[in-house]
Every structure is written in C-alpha cells, then in structure tokens.
Amino acid sequence: MKNNELNLIPIFVAIYEEQSLSKAATRLEISQPAVSKALSRLRDIYQDPLFNRSTAGVEPTGFSVDIYPAMAAALQNYKSTLISSRDFAAEKSNRVLSIACLSSISYHLMPAVFARIHKIAPNISLDIHPLFAEDYESDLRLGKYDLVLDLEPQGRTTLKTEVVLRGTFKACCRGDHPRIKPGELTKEQFNQEEHVAISRWHNRRHILTDLGVTELENRKVIYSAPGLLEAIPVIAISDCISLVPSIMAQECERLYGFQVHDVPFEISAQNVCSIWHPSRNHDAAHLWLRAQIRSCAKDLEFI
Structure with missing residues (x-):
C-alpha cells in the first residue's frame, strides 16, 4: 500500500466493523459510492474480494479476517498520535485501556489500580489480559495492549521499561505439612521436597529458572501452574512446596493457613516493570496510566 493510499485504512476498518457499505459511509460521513470506490481500490491492491455480499450486508473473506488486526491497530496508532497532541482529560475520557500482566499482578495490584482510576475517571474501562505471548514488542506495537506488567526483560529490547515493584520470595507449604514444621525449612528439605512451580503461558518455562540459582534449577517440579x-x-492439598512473592505469601498464610518460610539460600530480588512501546512515550493518556500504576505500586513490597 502506497503512502497516498493510507486513507483507505479507515474505510476498510469501517466496512469490516459495520459489515455494511451504507453503515460504513454513515460512520465515516462520506457517500456510499465513495466507500464502494475505495473498496474497489482495496480489492485491486490485495487481489482479494475482501468482502462478499450477505443477506445483512457484507461479510469479510478469510483474508480480510487475517489483515483486520493490523489495519485496526494502524488506525488506532494514528488516532493515538492525535490524542497525544492534545491535553488528556481523564475525568471526561471513555477510553478502554488494555493491560497484560502476571496473574499475581492481576490479583494484588490491579484491584487498587482499578479503584483509583474508577474514582478519578469513572468512564474509563480496564481490559486486563494474562501474559499469553513472549513477543511483547509485536503486541504493543500493534496496539493489542497499551501496557505490559512483567518481570524486567532480560537482554536488549527496543521497548521502554519502568520499575514499579521490587521484592523477594518466600517458600510456602500447607500448614500441616508432615515433614516441614513452622520455622524449620532447611536447604536440604527444600531440595528433597517436591515442588509446584509457576510457568509462563507461552513457553512453559518456570518463571525463576533463568536466575542461575542451582537450587531452583534442580528442583523436583511435579506440577507447573x-x-x-x-x-x-495444589499447594493446599499436597505436600509440595512453592516459591511465592513475599506479599502474596502473607495472603496465603492469612487465607489458607500456609506455612511461610524464608528461602534457605540466596535469591536476588526481582523487578516488576511497566513495559510499553516507544511510540507511546508522549501519549498523554499513556503517561497518565503509568502514573496511576506507579502511585498504586509505591506502597507494595512486591507482586
């Protein structure tokens, strides 16, 4: 698609979402013949019908379904540059902000973020997702997520990061564990017991595997969650032990009666970061969102 054909993108998106040429024309405030002419040009460019007639209007072809996410993201990214060039009035905004995060972040931090945002800007909605994919850059660049909250990325990245939480882990097991007594977890016991480990959705690697700690690499993991x-x-009904973020360990002790132990070997504190695409650096709404997360996280020890 040439530069002078980029104006076809909003027309494609409108037809796809309205599934009607006349409704797309009304939405875009242009004539239906202009929409038809633009669709004809799009068909020439992509060598595909893109939309077929249906009883209710039109329906997308398989090719249209494939390209729609990228087209919609391109349009949204363009709109975001317009929004970012003006002042952002949170109290008047009705935007939907999309965040992908670790499950423990979703449990412990996001309720506070929601409460703060809902009080300040009651018409803003939050759309929270689990971290299904490892390719943040693609998801963030295409606008699938506004922000990711995850452990600090390792290695080189073009994405922008800001540390929002930092802390340590505790070892947890059920309160009536047959071999481990309160205050008595040793390194030998840690190595001998079976473990529940938390894995990433996209590659099933355990979250703490890459820390270079022998005891973590040699764990006998019999359940990956x-x-x-x-x-x-699983921890509650088995004899397994598991490493849990410190502040969540307190919740586990209070709600489930878990034993909570210091980890019997050195394990470095981990950073949790806000992660975003550099194209959003100066987006006023994005700056505001990052500030809300920063404010809610400042009093927490960890995830």
Whole structure:
C-alpha cells in the first residue's frame, strides 16, 4: 500500500466493523459510492474480494479476517498520535485501556489500580489480559495492549521499561505439612521436597529458572501452574512446596493457613516493570496510566 493510499485504512476498518457499505459511509460521513470506490481500490491492491455480499450486508473473506488486526491497530496508532497532541482529560475520557500482566499482578495490584482510576475517571474501562505471548514488542506495537506488567526483560529490547515493584520470595507449604514444621525449612528439605512451580503461558518455562540459582534449577517440579492463583489450591492439598512473592505469601498464610518460610539460600530480588512501546512515550493518556500504576505500586513490597 502506497503512502497516498493510507486513507483507505479507515474505510476498510469501517466496512469490516459495520459489515455494511451504507453503515460504513454513515460512520465515516462520506457517500456510499465513495466507500464502494475505495473498496474497489482495496480489492485491486490485495487481489482479494475482501468482502462478499450477505443477506445483512457484507461479510469479510478469510483474508480480510487475517489483515483486520493490523489495519485496526494502524488506525488506532494514528488516532493515538492525535490524542497525544492534545491535553488528556481523564475525568471526561471513555477510553478502554488494555493491560497484560502476571496473574499475581492481576490479583494484588490491579484491584487498587482499578479503584483509583474508577474514582478519578469513572468512564474509563480496564481490559486486563494474562501474559499469553513472549513477543511483547509485536503486541504493543500493534496496539493489542497499551501496557505490559512483567518481570524486567532480560537482554536488549527496543521497548521502554519502568520499575514499579521490587521484592523477594518466600517458600510456602500447607500448614500441616508432615515433614516441614513452622520455622524449620532447611536447604536440604527444600531440595528433597517436591515442588509446584509457576510457568509462563507461552513457553512453559518456570518463571525463576533463568536466575542461575542451582537450587531452583534442580528442583523436583511435579506440577507447573500457569499462574499463582492456579498454584495455591495444589499447594493446599499436597505436600509440595512453592516459591511465592513475599506479599502474596502473607495472603496465603492469612487465607489458607500456609506455612511461610524464608528461602534457605540466596535469591536476588526481582523487578516488576511497566513495559510499553516507544511510540507511546508522549501519549498523554499513556503517561497518565503509568502514573496511576506507579502511585498504586509505591506502597507494595512486591507482586
């Protein structure tokens, strides 16, 4: 698509979402013949019908379904540059802000973020997603997410990051564990017991595997959970132990009667970061969102 054909993108998106040429014309405030002419040009460019007639209007072809996410993201990114060039009035905004985060972030931090945002800007909605994919850059660049909250990225990245939380882990097991008594977890016991580990959705690697700690690499993991909330019931009904973020360990002790132990070997504190695409650096709404997360996170020890 040439530069002078970029104005076809909003027409494609409108037809796709309205599934009607006349409704797309009304939405765009242009004539239906102009929409038809633009669709004809799009068909020439992509060598595909794009939309077929249906009883209710038009329906997208398989090719249209494939390209719609990228077209919609391109249009949204363009709109965001217009929004960012003006002052952002949170109290009047009705935007939907999309955030992907670790399950423990979703459990512990996001309720506070929601409460703060809803009080300040009651018409703003939050759309929270689990971290399904490892390719943040693609998801953030295409506008699938506004922001990601995850452990600090390792290695080189073009994405922007800001540390919002930092803390340590505790070892947890059920209160009536047959071999581990309160205050008595040793390194030998840690190595001998079976473990529940938390894994990432996209590659099933355990979250703490890459820290270079021998005890973590040699754990006998017999249950890999996709998130902390999924791990808790397994810990509660088994003799397994698990590493849990410190502030969540307090919740586990209070709600489930877990034993909570210091980890019997050195494990470095971990950073949790806000992560975003550099194109959003100066987006007024995005700056505001990051500030709300920063404010809610400042009193927390960890995720």
